[in-house]
Amino acid sequence: MNKPLVSVIITNYNYALYLSDAIKSVLNQSYQNFEIIIVDDGSKDESATVLEKYEAEYPIKIQVVYKKNGGQGSAFNSGFELATGDIVAFLDADDYWYENKLETIVHYHKKHAGIQHNLLINNEIPFVLLEDQVEKQKRLLEDYGSFGTIPTSGLSFVYEKLKPVFPVPTEYEICADLYIKMFFLNEGNDIFSLNDAFANYRHHDNNLWYNNQSVTSDYNEITLANLNNRRKQYGKALINRLKPAKIYVEAGLNSHTINPHAKIGIYGTGAIGQEVYKRLKSKNYTVQFFTDSCSNKEGLTLNDVPIIPFHKIEEDEESYDLIIISSSAQTEIMYELKEKGFPASKYRGLYL
Incomplete structure (x- = not known):
């Protein structure tokens, strides 16, 4: 051709x-x-x-x-x-x-x-x-x-x-x-x-x-x-469909190489964020915090990890090495971070 x-x-x-x-x-x-x-x-x-x-x-x-x-x-x-x-x-x-x-x-x-x-x-x-x-x-x-x-x-x-x-x-x-x-x-x-x-x-x-x-x-x-x-x-193995949150993690997180000593934050407190947390913990990574755009969650914890409003994360770049965007709205979140001038090396999404 x-x-x-x-x-x-x-x-x-x-x-x-x-x-x-x-x-x-x-x-x-x-x-x-x-x-x-x-x-x-x-x-x-x-x-x-x-x-x-x-x-x-x-x-x-x-x-x-x-x-x-x-x-x-x-x-x-x-x-x-x-x-x-x-x-x-x-x-x-x-x-x-x-x-x-x-x-x-x-x-x-x-x-x-x-x-x-x-x-x-x-x-x-x-x-x-x-x-x-x-x-x-x-x-x-x-x-x-x-x-x-x-x-x-x-x-x-x-x-x-x-x-x-x-x-x-x-x-x-x-x-x-x-x-x-x-x-x-x-x-x-x-x-x-x-x-x-x-x-x-x-x-x-x-x-x-x-x-x-x-x-x-x-x-x-x-x-x-x-x-x-x-x-x-045709005698092929049947396909079992995982829940969407698990698919995001299995498809997306496996495509990343993460420094084992990195201080990690998870952007997203829903099902995808919690699945990412489970996977990171199973690999002995340290999750410092959860975050999202809702300021009314300040002071709460998830899996004994503090939830910190994102506006406070913005003010303290030294508190983390990497934020993993763990939300079904990840494209919108990453677009917003890019517009705000966040260094691309400081955040990653779950690539399908």
């Missing part, structure tokens, strides 16, 4: 307001050997007007499919049926890519069947923390039941390796990218991670997944059942 063709699949449902940005972000890529397949999943807004304009202007590059509303899974299936590229990259119609996205993934797909990269939420905060330039998603799935976190617009795959995964069950009205990732890994492939962001993830009032994250747990259970049914057929 000297200059592989990339099939870009954009699925759309009532995102006329954002659709043009998504399409233009592909058209403006530094890498230009691509085809765009846009599947409109029965939109009731002005999406058709937007799509007709671009299809007329770029008849060679863009192909539009209009279908009855059936959800993300069925829309992915319609797009994949028409894909002719060597690589398949997915883009949600309310997101958009940065101009070097395709150039970057094409480079890495020379060696890797699956790629995931970070995104910026509204061009500000990273979507998640990824351990950079490693393949470990298959191991995390099989050892801990980790389903990963990168959404549709950060995923791409070599076509031939993705082909056995399709079709996606139509029960996946949302979270169809979850099914694709898990069954791609189950086929013996791995996914290479890039922590750099190559797309904007748009958080808005009509975002189908971001505003309905409670539904994700239902799709997690459906996916785990589907996955284990498949593994049972």
Whole structure:
């Protein structure tokens, strides 16, 4: 694949307001050997007007499919049926890519069947923390039941390796990218991670997944059942899914080398923070304090370790060597620390 063709699949449902940005972000890529397949999943807004304009202007590059509303899974299936590229990259119609996205993934797909990269939420905060330039998603799935976190617009795959995964069950009205990732890994492939962001993830009032994250747990259970049914057929060991806090620790803490004599603080007093504490204690590390942004916990202890308000930690950098961010809001916390000028060597997150 000297200059592989990339099939870009954009699925759309009532995102006329954002659709043009998504399409233009592909058209403006530094890498230009691509085809765009846009599947409109029965939109009731002005999406058709937007799509007709671009299809007329770029008849060679863009192909539009209009279908009855059936959800993300069925829309992915319609797009994949028409894909002719060597690589398949997915883009949600309310997101958009940065101009070097395709150039970057094409480079890495020379060696890797699956790629995931970070995104910026509204061009500000990273979507998640990824351990950079490693393949470990298959191991995390099989050892801990980790389903990963990168959404549709950060995923791409070599076509031939993705082909056995399709079709996606139509029960996946949302979270169809979850099914694709898990069954791609189950086929013996791995996914290479890039922590750099190559797309904007748009958080808005009509975002189908971001505003309905409670539904994700239902799709997690459906996916785990589907996955284990498949593994049972092929005589593979079944996957047991750990609690999210344990997944964070197993996936994230193991990627760090920590000085055994370091004075450590844990930012986060919830389930993830307590799991990090257990793991550090089991390795004979010394935890000096817990901290978070709530000043009303001052004077309290957790596991006999004092909870110190973060504003007091800010005033005394000598009291610790390293703060481990142990919260589901770790990207926001790390962004805040960076903005405040904290030395990067003084804090770490849990990289998935």
